[in-house]
Amino acid sequence: MTKILQWLITYAIIRAMVSIGLGIVTYAAVILAIKNAIGAAKDAYNTMPLQVLNFLALAGVPEFLGIICGAVIARTTLVFVKRIALIN
Numbered sequence: 912m913t914k915i916l917q918w919l920i921t922y923a924i925i926r927a928m929v930s931i932g933l934g935i936v937t938y939a940a941v942i943l944a945i946k947n948a949i950g951a952a953k954d955a956y957n958t959m960p961l962q963v964l965n966f967l968a969l970a971g972v973p974e975f976l977g978i979i980c981g982a983v984i985a986r987t988t989l990v991f992v993k994r995i996a997l998i999n
Contacts, residue, residue: 938991945953945987 956976959967967973 937983941987941991942984945983952976 956964
């Protein structure tokens with residue numbers, strides 16, 4: 912009986928470590944993709960003419976984009992923390 916219990920505990924530990932490793936690697940790749948997308952959006956935003964940038968600033972677009980980018984990163988982080996912590 913102890914052999915079976917020991918095998919089950921070992922299997923559970925190995926499975927948890929593999930899932931944590933996979934989650935961390937996946938998280939790093941997704942965050943890198945999001946950061947690249949945000950960088951590309953910043954570059955495109957900064958290449959607009961000054962009059963357009965002033966109009967967008969009056970409309971509150973920079974704040975809106977900051978809130979959306981923060982929300983995407985926060986959501987991604989929460990999804991992966993849930994996955995890493997093995998919470999269902």
